[in-house]
Structures are given as C-alpha cells and as structure tokens.
Amino acid sequence: MYIHPLNSWKNDPEIHDFLRKNAFATLVTQVNGRPWATHLPFVLDENSAGEAILSGHLAKANPQWKSLAGMEDVLVIFQGPHAYISSSWYNHENVPTWNYLAVHVYGKIRMIAGEELMDHLKKLVDTYEVGRPNRVRVETMTESYVQSQ
Structure with missing residues (x-):
C-alpha cells in the first residue's frame, strides 16, 4: 500500500484506537503457495513487556490455520471509513481518487493451545x-x- 508522507500515522495510541474501533480485519497469508485471506475479529492487547499483541481465532474448518506453522510473516489489514473523491471538487485539473483509512499490520504469528x-x-x-x-x-x-x- 502506498502511503503519502502527509498521511502516515506515527502515533501508536491513535493507531491502537483505530485497530480497536475497526477490529474486524483481514488476515493474509499463503496457503499452498497462493494468497489466502480470512476476515476475522481481532483483539488488541499487550504482553508482559508492554508490546502490542493482536489475537484472533480461525475455525478448524478453515484450511488457512493448517499452513500457519512455521510461517515467517503475516499481514492483517484493518479498514475504516472511505469515500470517493471526484476531481470536479478541485479548481484545477486533477484525477479522481479515494479517501480512506487503513492500517496494515505485519508480524510473526504464533499458534496457541x-x-x-x-x-x-x-x-x-x-x-x-x-x-x-x-x-x-x-x-x-x-x-x-x-x-x-
């Protein structure tokens, strides 16, 4: 995802608030060499060291969980409000665009039991x-x- 420097969030409390308010996200991994996405509710928490931890739960019927063991990195995509922006709103020639809020979280996955x-x-x-x-x-x-x- 391209992030224009003016639109990049650096404030962890704001990001954490966004994740909590938009907690139904998309887990993206590889299953049998192909991209796989599952839409899940997540919970944002902290471990004993104060580091942010995301947790979610995959159903046993979902084949994605079987491919997670040994996986290096995963991507979780959180989406918020969005809207089309017409180029007619500008007083100069421009292209239409889309205004949106999204956070991509990359991290290591750990299976629990x-x-x-x-x-x-x-x-x-x-x-x-x-x-x-x-x-x-x-x-x-x-x-x-x-x-x-």
Whole structure:
C-alpha cells in the first residue's frame, strides 16, 4: 500500500484506537503457495513487556490455520471509513481518487493451545458480548462443544 508522507500515522495510541474501533480485519497469508485471506475479529492487547499483541481465532474448518506453522510473516489489514473523491471538487485539473483509512499490520504469528487458547477464546467472546442482553460466555458452553469448535 502506498502511503503519502502527509498521511502516515506515527502515533501508536491513535493507531491502537483505530485497530480497536475497526477490529474486524483481514488476515493474509499463503496457503499452498497462493494468497489466502480470512476476515476475522481481532483483539488488541499487550504482553508482559508492554508490546502490542493482536489475537484472533480461525475455525478448524478453515484450511488457512493448517499452513500457519512455521510461517515467517503475516499481514492483517484493518479498514475504516472511505469515500470517493471526484476531481470536479478541485479548481484545477486533477484525477479522481479515494479517501480512506487503513492500517496494515505485519508480524510473526504464533499458534496457541491449551489453557492459553481457552484464555484467548474467553477474552475474544467477552470483548464482543459486552452490553448484549443474554451474554454468551465460553464458560457456560459445554466443554465438548467448545473442543469440537
């Protein structure tokens, strides 16, 4: 993605706010040598060293997760508001363009399992169930159902 220098964000708190507000993003990797994209909700958190950590969850039925072991880098694309900009708005000759907000996050992926996975699933569900009547919680689901998913 080309980023004009005037439009480049350098402020981590602003970027983190954007990621939290636009958390349904696209995970891009390679599966069998071809680009593969999956649209997922993400949670932005920090590790014990204060570094930003993104976490998401792929369904077992999605073949993308099987290709992640040993993968060097992944890309997660977060998109915000966007709009077409007509060149008729300028007082000089120009081309039409598109105004948009997007953040590309590149990083290493790490597979988790066991209790760490369960903690992640609880946080993911709890994050998106806030304020909903009859909240769903991982803790109230049967263990056999959670394991099957």
